[in-house]
Amino acid sequence: DTAVSQTPKYLVTQMGNDKSIKCEQNLGHDTMYWYKQDSKKFLKIMFSYNNKELIINETVPNRFSPKSPDKAHLNLHINSLELGDSAVYFCASSQDTVEQYFGPGTRLTVT
């Protein structure tokens, strides 16, 4: 059973397009996250939701919009994609155990 899953795993698209990445966790966790890993492998938090409520919103262009329809899902929608958005995007979840469990990542390539 996959604990944290993301779709798609690879996404290639052109500048200016709008795309979404979906994340689902079956761990029963209350908190979910989106992280961005850039070309130098640096990982940085983008957003966090707790029980469908936004609790962390880092300095991210407003072209990025997270949506949490329920506590098991956290999707990331990106408008007007730019070359600099190319990265690996990781979804993660956690509960009181503190550890964050990561999805497999989505490699986004903007051409």
Place this chain on the structure above:
Amino acid sequence: AQTVTQSQPEMSVQEAETVTLSCTYDTSENNYYLFWYKQPPSRQMILVIRQEAYKQQNATENRFSVNFQKAAKSFSLKISDSQLGDTAMYFCAFRGTSGSRLTFGEGTQLTVNP
């Protein structure tokens, strides 16, 4: 704001030998959590080990152990009996108790040579 620094971009070790990866951090908090995550070429992020700051005893998980020096704000990872499957990027991460975000270091690429 917390910062995490890994000063070794790359390291290599021979199979079966021991290697230590360094990590330092900066925080004004007294209670917090520290982690080491491993990212193999498959890019999956895998939790290796965690340490609670209020615990004096260093965490150990099989071949992986940490040297946690709270006063020095140092959190190194020791891998004993290195295996080829240990080849990966290793990230040190900090989590304060006032928020749930992880702050990551820049990573250390470890290569285990046969």
